[in-house]
Amino acid sequence: QSVxxxxxxxxxxxxQRVTISCSGSSSNIGENTVNWxxxxxxxxPKLLIYKNxxxxxxxxDRFSGSKSGTSASLAISGLQSEDEADYYCxxxxxxxxxxxxxxxxxxxxx
Amino acid sequence: EVQLLESGGGLVQPGGSLRLSCAASGxxxxxxxxxxxxQAPGKGLEWVSGISASGATTYHADxxxxxxxxxxxxxxxxxxxxxxxxxxxxxxVYYCAKxxxxxxxxxxxxxxxxxxxxxxx
Numbered sequence: 001q002s003v004x005x006x007x008x009x010x011x012x013x014x015x016q017r018v019t020i021s022c023s024g025s026s027s028n029i030g031e032n033t034v035n036w037x038x039x040x041x042x043x044x045p046k047l048l049i050y051k052n053x054x055x056x057x058x059x060x061d062r063f064s065g066s067k068s069g070t071s072a073s074l075a076i077s078g079l080q081s082e083d084e085a086d087y088y089c090x091x092x093x094x095x096x097x098x099x100x101x102x103x104x105x106x107x108x109x110x
Numbered sequence: 111e112v113q114l115l116e117s118g119g120g121l122v123q124p125g126g127s128l129r130l131s132c133a134a135s136g137x138x139x140x141x142x143x144x145x146x147x148x149q150a151p152g153k154g155l156e157w158v159s160g161i162s163a164s165g166a167t168t169y170h171a172d173x174x175x176x177x178x179x180x181x182x183x184x185x186x187x188x189x190x191x192x193x194x195x196x197x198x199x200x201x202x203v204y205y206c207a208k209x210x211x212x213x214x215x216x217x218x219x220x221x222x223x224x225x226x227x228x229x230x231x
Binding site (some may be wrong): 002032035037039044045046050051056062071086088090091092096097098099100101102103110 | 145147154156157161169170171172176206207210214215216217218219221222223224
């Protein structure tokens, strides 16, 4: 069981806005920045958001991140069918002295 | 173009050893921290190990501490993961990942295609 918690699933219809939550503790999200990864079926993960709310070049601005206290969120607006994927949050954990990933959220576009 | 190519995976018996390699190209390898992240079949991502750009600092998950060792050869642009005392629960696809930074291994902006390690008798 991961020390960082995500809902196992989320869904939305095309064009809709969906959010995925990521809940941690003072030793990880509370003290360090959060990063988000997208993993399309059968492929390697891709960095989607870094440092809570920064997008790497090439990531559409439909994707946005935020953090408050020991929780973070990933928002996807204008949902598209190609957004159907697994999404993971990750942060450094000062107690474990390592990176912790959330359990992942499977996003389904209905 | 940034490329990471893992090799060395395969089938190994419980208690055995394996060394994964990750050949990097398309960027200045010695300037970036690197990580190994694994994914068991049908499961989520699990961070395994990280190493700073110089190789001076290494980190390992508790689940592999004392059994796995991450290292790098900057002259060969290659990252390694030596895996000893392998267990069935180590069965996973192992990804090599490049960080955006020199020390921080949490922001991995490039990933290899993965190498499957199967631990079974």
